[in-house]
Amino acid sequence: MEIVNRHLIHRRIAVMKTVVYCMILGxxxxxxxxxxxxxxxxxxxxxxxxxKTRTVPAPRGIIYDRNGNKIVDNRRALHLVIQSxxxxxxxxxxxALAAAxxxxxxxxxxxxxxxxxxxxxxxxxxxxxxxxxxLARAEILRARxxxxxxxVAPRRVYLGQDLAGHALGxxxxxxxxxxxxxPETYQLGEIIGRSGFEASRNDRLxxxxxxxxxxVDNLGREVAVFGQVxxxxxxxxxxxxxxxxxxxxKEAFGANSGAGVVIDLRDGGILAMYSAxxxxxxxxxxxxxxxxxxxxxxxxxxxxxxxxTQGRYPPGSTFKLLVALAALERGLITPETRFTCYGHKxxxxxxxxCDATHGTVDxxxxxxxxxxxxxxxxxxxxxxxxxxxxxxxxxxxxPTGVDLPHEAASRVPSREWKRRVKxxxxxxxxxxxxxxxxxxxxxxxxxxxxxxxxxxxxxxxLTPHLLYGVxxxxxxxxxxxxxxxxxDTGLDPRIRAILDEGLFQVVxxxxxxxxxxxxxxxxxxxxxxxxxxxxxxAHYATLAKKLRDNALFAGYAPRENPxxxxxxxxxxxxxxxSNAAPIAKKLCQYWFIxxxxxxxxxxxxxxxxxFRTDGEGGEEP
Amino acid sequence: MKERLRALDTSLLWPMVLLxxxxxxxxxxxxxxTNQPHIWAKQAVWTLLGFALMAFLAGVNPxxxxxxxxxxxALGILALVAVLVAGQRIGGAQRWLGFKGLTFQPxxxxxxxxxxxxxxxxxxxxxxxxxxxxxxxxSALVFFPxxxxxxxxxxxxxxxxxxxxxLVPVIKGVRAKWVALTLALVCAGGVFAWHKVLKPYQxxxxxTFLDPGADLKGKGYQINQSRxxxxxxxxxxxxxxxxxxxxxNFLPVKTTDFVFSVWAEERGFLGxxxxxxxxxxxxxRILDTAVAARSASETYFCVGAAGIIALHLLVNVGMVIGVxxxxxxxxxxxxAGGSSTLSYFLxxxxxxxxxxxxxxx
Numbered sequence: 005m006e007i008v009n010r011h012l013i014h015r016r017i018a019v020m021k022t023v024v025y026c027m028i029l030g031x032x033x034x035x036x037x038x039x040x041x042x043x044x045x046x047x048x049x050x051x052x053x054x055x056k057t058r059t060v061p062a063p064r065g066i067i068y069d070r071n072g073n074k075i076v077d078n079r080r081a082l083h084l085v086i087q088s089x090x091x092x093x094x095x096x097x098x099x100a101l102a103a104a105x106x107x108x109x110x111x112x113x114x115x116x117x118x119x120x121x122x123x124x125x126x127x128x129x130x131x132x133x134x135x136x137x138x139l140a141r142a143e144i145l146r147a148r149x150x151x152x153x154x155x156v157a158p159r160r161v162y163l164g165q166d167l168a169g170h171a172l173g174x175x176x177x178x179x180x181x182x183x184x185x186x187p188e189t190y191q192l193g194e195i196i197g198r199s200g201f202e203a204s205r206n207d208r209l210x211x212x213x214x215x216x217x218x219x220v221d222n223l224g225r226e227v228a229v230f231g232q233v234x235x236x237x238x239x240x241x242x243x244x245x246x247x248x249x250x251x252x253x254k255e256a257f258g259a260n261s262g263a264g265v266v267i268d269l270r271d272g273g274i275l276a277m278y279s280a281x282x283x284x285x286x287x288x289x290x291x292x293x294x295x296x297x298x299x300x301x302x303x304x305x306x307x308x309x310x311x312x313t314q315g316r317y318p319p320g321s322t323f324k325l326l327v328a329l330a331a332l333e334r335g336l337i338t339p340e341t342r343f344t345c346y347g348h349k350x351x352x353x354x355x356x357x358c359d360a361t362h363g364t365v366d367x368x369x370x371x372x373x374x375x376x377x378x379x380x381x382x383x384x385x386x387x388x389x390x391x392x393x394x395x396x397x398x399x400x401x402x403p404t405g406v407d408l409p410h411e412a413a414s415r416v417p418s419r420e421w422k423r424r425v426k427x428x429x430x431x432x433x434x435x436x437x438x439x440x441x442x443x444x445x446x447x448x449x450x451x452x453x454x455x456x457x458x459x460x461x462x463x464x465x466l467t468p469h470l471l472y473g474v475x476x477x478x479x480x481x482x483x484x485x486x487x488x489x490x491x492d493t494g495l496d497p498r499i500r501a502i503l504d505e506g507l508f509q510v511v512x513x514x515x516x517x518x519x520x521x522x523x524x525x526x527x528x529x530x531x532x533x534x535x536x537x538x539x540x541x542a543h544y545a546t547l548a549k550k551l552r553d554n555a556l557f558a559g560y561a562p563r564e565n566p567x568x569x570x571x572x573x574x575x576x577x578x579x580x581x582s583n584a585a586p587i588a589k590k591l592c593q594y595w596f597i598x599x600x601x602x603x604x605x606x607x608x609x610x611x612x613x614x615f616r617t618d619g620e621g622g623e624e625p
Numbered sequence: 626m627k628e629r630l631r632a633l634d635t636s637l638l639w640p641m642v643l644l645x646x647x648x649x650x651x652x653x654x655x656x657x658x659t660n661q662p663h664i665w666a667k668q669a670v671w672t673l674l675g676f677a678l679m680a681f682l683a684g685v686n687p688x689x690x691x692x693x694x695x696x697x698x699a700l701g702i703l704a705l706v707a708v709l710v711a712g713q714r715i716g717g718a719q720r721w722l723g724f725k726g727l728t729f730q731p732x733x734x735x736x737x738x739x740x741x742x743x744x745x746x747x748x749x750x751x752x753x754x755x756x757x758x759x760x761x762x763x764s765a766l767v768f769f770p771x772x773x774x775x776x777x778x779x780x781x782x783x784x785x786x787x788x789x790x791x792l793v794p795v796i797k798g799v800r801a802k803w804v805a806l807t808l809a810l811v812c813a814g815g816v817f818a819w820h821k822v823l824k825p826y827q828x829x830x831x832x833t834f835l836d837p838g839a840d841l842k843g844k845g846y847q848i849n850q851s852r853x854x855x856x857x858x859x860x861x862x863x864x865x866x867x868x869x870x871x872x873x874n875f876l877p878v879k880t881t882d883f884v885f886s887v888w889a890e891e892r893g894f895l896g897x898x899x900x901x902x903x904x905x906x907x908x909x910r911i912l913d914t915a916v917a918a919r920s921a922s923e924t925y926f927c928v929g930a931a932g933i934i935a936l937h938l939l940v941n942v943g944m945v946i947g948v949x950x951x952x953x954x955x956x957x958x959x960x961a962g963g964s965s966t967l968s969y970f971l972x973x974x975x976x977x978x979x980x981x982x983x984x985x986x
Contacts, residue, residue: 009752014916016795017928024908024935028901031942035901038856038946039894046856053853054869221873 062211063158065238073606122192164607173200174285244273248604263311272466320533323441330394371506372514383439392418457569460560463495528559557584675970682974704731748922781954788932862893
């Protein structure tokens with residue numbers, strides 16, 4: 005090689021060296037910028053994707069009956085969710101996920117948006133309560149969409165299924181509307197009571213969600229957990245219900261629609277309440293199909309209506325006790341006042357009928373035989389406003405204050421009511437119908453039961469309630485709930501004694517004598533009311549010709565030392581004595597006799613094992 | 626044996642050893658908790674084999690190696706064709722020849738063979754005697770295996786053939802018309818490549834490079850995670866096996882393409898400075914050897930070797946920090962992989978042979 009060339013080439017190699025050094029210097033500058041200049045930003049990014057804070061949903065309180073039998077439990081269920089920190093931002097991914105889940109992309113987008121805007125660390129539940137095949141599918145989805153995760157969350161189990169559907173109610177996710185109204189109270193995605201006791205005592209049953217900070221890898225798998233705020237489970241709650249009595253009531257109704265309620269006269273605790281047809285709250289834990297929605301909400305039998313507190317029925321003859329009470333109190337009649345029944349009588353140019361020709365009867369006989377003519381006569385003496393005032397005074401009108409949501413107020417008409425609602429003046433003839441519990445009378449079974457409880461206790465207005473006690477935590481005993489003190493109506497004991505005698509005669513020799521229980525003096529009044537204003541009009545319109553009367557029976561037992569009061573309505577069952585009274589008889593038979601010998605087993609015994617969990621739920625399996 | 630060991634150039638050896646040790650530690654850290662936790666051990670075995678191969682070559686007179694250049698070149702072309710015909714397909718690319726469970730990537734060695742052959746051809750004639758036609762022929766010798774590699778497809782590897790062409794300006798000097806011609810060719814080639822050669826995923830990479838923020842969860846994910854890892858390293862690093870990006874798998878392909886991000890995350894800017902300095906030492910020593918070389922072929926080989934290593938360094942280290950497109954190109958001495966590890970030792974073995982001969986004479 006020539007020296008010149010060699011020299012030239014060496015010079016070029018020197019240039020190349022310089023190029024290499026410049027290149028290395030450039031890399032050093034780039035790394036310096038990222039590692040020294042952007043360090044904080046990059047460390048923040050690294051931290052935020054590796055450290056996740058997740059909500060640990062708290063289980064709701066367990067619900068027991070008054071004897072400590074578990075009737076609502078929790079079990080652990082797996083849900084397919086997206087944690088709020090992992091919500092996908094890429095529209096294409098959202099689209100693909102919606103397709104994979106067979107959802108409307110718009111729906112998914114909206115739900116993602118809602119979680120994104122929500123405070124705290126909520127998660128978007130895409131599929132709940134995964135069973136084994138669903139879990140396998142979810143795992144496959146997770147491989148495709150790494151932002152998905154599978155979380156353990158407690159899930160309600162209603163052990164008695166439809167045993168006390170309306171009393172217990174059911175739970176569901178809080179809706180955006182409720183959230184908007186109570187942003188302080190609820191968190192997005194929270195499971196709250198939607199109806200029944202679950203809703204009315206939601207504050208006691210709900211727990212406090214915990215939080216878990218953990219280190220996750222690129223697939224969102226937890227590598228390590230540091231810092232965990234344990235979820236605080238909701239408090240265990242005891243109901244005044246007796247599961248056995250509830251079972252008896254459920255069986256007594258069978259396929260019949262209607263409502264029944266039994267009140268403990270000591271404190272107003274509800275020993276049993278049943279609205280037929282009932283529902284199984286377990287069903288509403290799942291996302292409902294259109295068919296199910298139709299079945300429960302579009303059903304003419306209205307299974308979602310709690311007939312005990314929201315069903316309003318004409319009280320029929322069970323109302324006569326109030327009319328008698330009003331007349332006696334005002335001195336319009338005495339117990340000895342007699343009227344003669346010829347089977348029918350004309351008032352205000354209209355012929356009013358009685359069920360039978362009772363002849364000349366006094367008040368006790370009129371109650372026992374349920375003579376309408378006697379009470380028409382009282383209706384002639386009484387003004388409708390007097391009846392209304394007595395109903396108000398003795399607790400038949402205003403809601404009872406039962407701890408269930410959306411209790412309906414009962415209605416006993418008045419002049420003011422007619423003017424306000426119907427924009428018409430009151431006709432005296434209308435009072436005739438009102439005095440036998442027809443007309444515009446419309447009373448809830450629970451109000452009726454409380455009225456008879458008032459008669460039983462000599463004038464005390466109890467507050468019916470389901471909450472028996474709360475256990476502050478697992479290590480402490482139950483603390484009894486103190487219901488509001490009963491209000492004394494000042495019922496004259498002499499009047500009470502007369503009415504009590506009348507009720508006694510109903511079962512002893514009157515309309516309900518077939519329902520007498522040997523060795524137990526159950527007293528009560530039958531009622532058979534024409535169906536006029538009951539809520540289920542659409543249904544009745546289609547069955548107009550077959551409109552049958554509602555059967556009622558309300559009373560208390562035992563007469564000497566009343567312990568319980570009850571009201572039973574059997575819809576479209578016909579005559580009260582032969583259809584409602586036997587239900588009341590079964591209730592008393594169990595409560596005072598069978599229960600003491602051999603109580604029914606608690607509902608948990610009927611639940612297959614796979615539905616049961618003994619733990620509190622919420623923690624890792 | 627002693628002779629062979631003495632042939633090893635300690636000034637080149639020590640920075641190499643340090644880089645290799647750093648690489649092994651990084652691969653160990655990157656492999657933890659993955660489905661190949663023992664990849665570092667495999668890599669250590671390859672490295673030891675590499676050192677043995679290098680020691681062997683260092684003692685061989687480069688002339689003898691140059692003489693078999695044509696034969697090796699033909700063999701290499703055959704191997705590349707074989708890859709296309711009967712190679713193993715892994716992850717959408719057909720790059721490997723399999724034999725009894727072992728896989729071998731001929732393209733790794735082929736770039737060194739091409740360099741060897743081209744350096745030899747150019748070195749046997751005086752620079753001023755090289756005509757334009759000779760340069761075209763030489764370029765064709767480089768482009769032919771490159772195209773075969775592109776066909777696999779392996780764009781990153783194809784690019785690493787390009788430094789061999791850097792010999793041309795070194796030999797003939799840089800002239801304005803050459804620069805203009807090259808630029809024109811590159812532009813034309815680029816347009817041609819975009820429409821006819823580049824696969825959609827490669828185009829995507831280019832687009833991602835031009836706008837990495839546009840698709841953070843998709844194609845830009847790798848670069849983004851890598852930048853986070855590097856940045857989180859800060860000055861002193863998160864500590865050995867303590868980088869969250871690495872250990873929690875946010876960092877992609879962390880034992881090969883993104884191995885340097887692992888180093889940067891766990892050892893910080895000081896570690897990066899150390900590694901780049903060592904690479905600087907290696908390159909300096911190779912270029913010094915090019916100057917000291919006894920023959921033109923040897924000089925050219927060393928220049929090409931420096932070019933190949935410098936290109937890998939630039940493209941890989943630049944890529945993982947996001948200043949160059951995501952290419953799928955490995956970092957010498959760091960990235961795990963048998964074929965590439967052996968090929969670098971092979972190349973540097975020849976360089977050491979050149980050094981040895983220059984010193985002996």
